[in-house]
Amino acid sequence: MMRTLLDLILPMECGGCAAAGVAWCPRCRAELAVEPIVVEPRVSPGVPCWALGRYSGPRRRAVLAAKERGRRDLAEPLGAALGSALDWLRREGELDPPELASLALVPAPTRSRAARMRGGDPVTRTASVAARALPRCTVAPVLGLAGRTRDSVGLTVDQRQRNLAGRVQLRSGSSIPPRANVVLLDDVITTGTTARESVRTLRRAGIAVTVVLVVASA
Numbered sequence: 001m002m003r004t005l006l007d008l009i010l011p012m013e014c015g016g017c018a019a020a021g022v023a024w025c026p027r028c029r030a031e032l033a034v035e036p037i038v039v040e041p042r043v044s045p046g047v048p049c050w051a052l053g054r055y056s057g058p059r060r061r062a063v064l065a066a067k068e069r070g071r072r073d074l075a076e077p078l079g080a081a082l083g084s085a086l087d088w089l090r091r092e093g094e095l096d097p098p099e100l101a102s103l104a105l106v107p108a109p110t111r112s113r114a115a116r117m118r119g120g121d122p123v124t125r126t127a128s129v130a131a132r133a134l135p136r137c138t139v140a141p142v143l144g145l146a147g148r149t150r151d152s153v154g155l156t157v158d159q160r161q162r163n164l165a166g167r168v169q170l171r172s173g174s175s176i177p178p179r180a181n182v183v184l185l186d187d188v189i190t191t192g193t194t195a196r197e198s199v200r201t202l203r204r205a206g207i208a209v210t211v212v213l214v215v216a217s218a
């Protein structure tokens with residue numbers, strides 16, 4: 001019923017390939033259901049980085065639709081895929097198994113104004129879906145961006161670093177469970193500057209990030 005009503009307002013299409021009549025099609029579901037790959041961004045965050053795949057096809061479309069077209073529903077397939085990847089990392093020993101350590105998912109910081117305009121932060125929403133599917137896993141939105149941070153689109157690597165230096169900050173009101181494995185989550189890793197600044201900020205607060213996991217690596 002709800003779906004029919006929404007269809008009248010906004011014709012439904014797959015967030016990954018634009019196929020008609022479905023929010024997320026079986027083919028795109030299959031494309032996300034893969035083992036994560038190791039990626040090496042130009043600016044190393046100093047911890048292993050994993051991605052569901054390259055920034056292309058359904059991953060790229062879905063990230064853009066969630067970020068810029070208000071497709072909140074895409075948090076479900078993206079979060080489920082990240083949850084499976086985290087489960088795989090636990091089984092492969094890249095993260096401690098649940099009986100040894102809990103897992104804290106830290107969404108990469110986003111400019112708050114941008115997040116508000118886009119109807120909430122898609123990365124945090126996606127992280128919540130991933131956490132729901134995993135034992136002993138919580139979302140810890142502890143990072144934010146201070147003041148005058150420009151959108152990084154179109155900036156060079158050097159400019160991105162200057163833009164972000166010192167501006168990734170700890171937010172009050174949320175904390176990380178002691179002895180948890182900490183995973184920094186983001187939608188896309190491009191140069192690696194956001195991940196590096198985030199890992200640094202957490203390290204200064206005595207929090208060690210175990211791995212970075214993203215939907216796509218550009």
Ligand SMILES: [Zn+2]
Pocket residue numbers: 014015016017018019024025026027028029058
């Ligand atoms: Zn599709």
